[in-house]
Amino acid sequence: MKSMKYNRFVYLALAALILYFPGSPSMGAENTKVIKITAKKFEYSPDKIELKKGEEVQLEFTSLDRLHGFSCPGLGIRIDIRPGQENKLKFVPNKVGTFPFHCDNFCGAGHERMTGTITVTE
Amino acid sequence: MKIDRRDFLTLAGLGGVVVVSGFGGGSTVSASAAENDFFFVQFSDTHWGFADPAINQDSMGTLRKAVEAVNSLKVQPDFIVFTGDLSHVTDDDNERRKRLSEFRNIVSQLKLKNLRFLPGEHDAGLDEGKAYKEYFGETYYTFDHKGVHFIVLDNVSDPTSNIGEVQLKWLSADLKKRNRNSRIVVFTHRPLYELYPDWDWYTRDGSKAIDLLSNYSKVAVFHGHVHQELHRNAGHISYHAAKGLMYAFPPPGSVPKKTQIPWDAKQPYKGLGFRSVNAKSRQADYPISEYSVQGEKL
Numbered sequence: 001m002k003s004m005k006y007n008r009f010v011y012l013a014l015a016a017l018i019l020y021f022p023g024s025p026s027m028g029a030e031n032t033k034v035i036k037i038t039a040k041k042f043e044y045s046p047d048k049i050e051l052k053k054g055e056e057v058q059l060e061f062t063s064l065d066r067l068h069g070f071s072c073p074g075l076g077i078r079i080d081i082r083p084g085q086e087n088k089l090k091f092v093p094n095k096v097g098t099f100p101f102h103c104d105n106f107c108g109a110g111h112e113r114m115t116g117t118i119t120v121t122e
Numbered sequence: 123m124k125i126d127r128r129d130f131l132t133l134a135g136l137g138g139v140v141v142v143s144g145f146g147g148g149s150t151v152s153a154s155a156a157e158n159d160f161f162f163v164q165f166s167d168t169h170w171g172f173a174d175p176a177i178n179q180d181s182m183g184t185l186r187k188a189v190e191a192v193n194s195l196k197v198q199p200d201f202i203v204f205t206g207d208l209s210h211v212t213d214d215d216n217e218r219r220k221r222l223s224e225f226r227n228i229v230s231q232l233k234l235k236n237l238r239f240l241p242g243e244h245d246a247g248l249d250e251g252k253a254y255k256e257y258f259g260e261t262y263y264t265f266d267h268k269g270v271h272f273i274v275l276d277n278v279s280d281p282t283s284n285i286g287e288v289q290l291k292w293l294s295a296d297l298k299k300r301n302r303n304s305r306i307v308v309f310t311h312r313p314l315y316e317l318y319p320d321w322d323w324y325t326r327d328g329s330k331a332i333d334l335l336s337n338y339s340k341v342a343v344f345h346g347h348v349h350q351e352l353h354r355n356a357g358h359i360s361y362h363a364a365k366g367l368m369y370a371f372p373p374p375g376s377v378p379k380k381t382q383i384p385w386d387a388k389q390p391y392k393g394l395g396f397r398s399v400n401a402k403s404r405q406a407d408y409p410i411s412e413y414s415v416q417g418e419k420l
Contacts, residue, residue, distance in 0.1 A: 107281070108211065
């Protein structure tokens with residue numbers, strides 16, 4: 001009984017920490033790194049993402065205005081970023097390098113400069 | 123050198139037959155076959171409404187110069203196709219219509235009235251082609267000309283750059299009416315294949331269209347979007363990307379980030395132009411000639 005109370009305390013403390021630092025990378029379930037990214041005309045924030053090879057990551061996207069996309073062909077990942085909903089993309093980077101990503105849903109006059117990079121290190 | 127008749131057809135009459143030069147060194151074919159030889163002109167990525175003197179110091183005059191160049195041809199093409207991005211993108215619906223209207227007024231100065239249009243994402247990606255259709259009609263269609271079946275595909279009105287199941291079904295039904303050796307030319311804005319995905323140079327479901335077209339032995343695809351001349355052969359299909367008429371892009375992957383090539387005062391209009399495409403009834407491929415904005419053969 002005492003152990004269950006202790007576990008509940010630990011979970012609540014972890015949840016509070018995640019809520020307290022919403023824009024920072026955090027560890028989700030089963031040690032998955034979580035990175036929150038906002039998308040709006042015509043930028044991502046952050047637009048430079050650093051990851052470790054072999055380390056599972058979950059990218060959580062929020063659109064602040066309209067439909068955007070996130071495509072990183074070098075890592076073989078993409079997702080639609082729809083406003084008003086959570087858009088989660090979980091993957092394990094399997095190679096080292098710097099890989100450009102871009103918005104692949106046409107979003108307006110600055111669409112072509114809506115880009116960023118993912119850098120994966122050992 | 124200006125375009126003239128020699129650039130697309132060289133015929134020497136011999137009674138009831140003609141000798142077609144460039145056809146295996148000269149072959150005797152029937153007069154009716156030669157009569158079906160023709161050429162068309164491809165304009166692409168005119169981006170009317172774009173304004174940045176660092177990129178194009180003659181953004182209001184470039185398209186007009188190309189129109190004058192085609193008007194000066196001694197022999198007019200059978201038709202001119204505009205492979206998308208007629209106008210430059212704007213978030214303002216009224217401004218989009220203004221740009222499309224101005225573009226239409228300029229190309230109405232062409233002597234030739236057989237004009238074929240298709241949209242680019244700059245024209246149709248923000249309103250699913252609504253304004254474009256008001257000025258230019260349907261975004262996908264077919265037409266036949268002198269033994270060639272032309273298919274215009276729309277891979278831009280859906281902002282996710284999908285052709286979509288409805289259009290793919292329509293394409294499949296159209297192709298089923300052809301035989302395997304039919305001469306088929308496809309016009310698209312974006313490349314159907316993965317030309318360079320890091321720069322968004324592909325069509326998300328393009329492979330589905332390619333699968334359908336791969337059942338036919340004589341298929342050529344002419345497209346825009348990449349603002350430079352590129353050619354590729356894959357299977358039975360040849361792909362030909364066209365230069366733009368407002369700004370050029372660097373070769374895929376040659377720079378870290380895709381950016382428009384700045385205007386070079388020493389070489390104005392460099393990287394811009396249009397092309398003529400020969401279609402000969404007894405020749406499977408389509409010889410292409412590239413021209414500068416002013417109509418100089420390159």
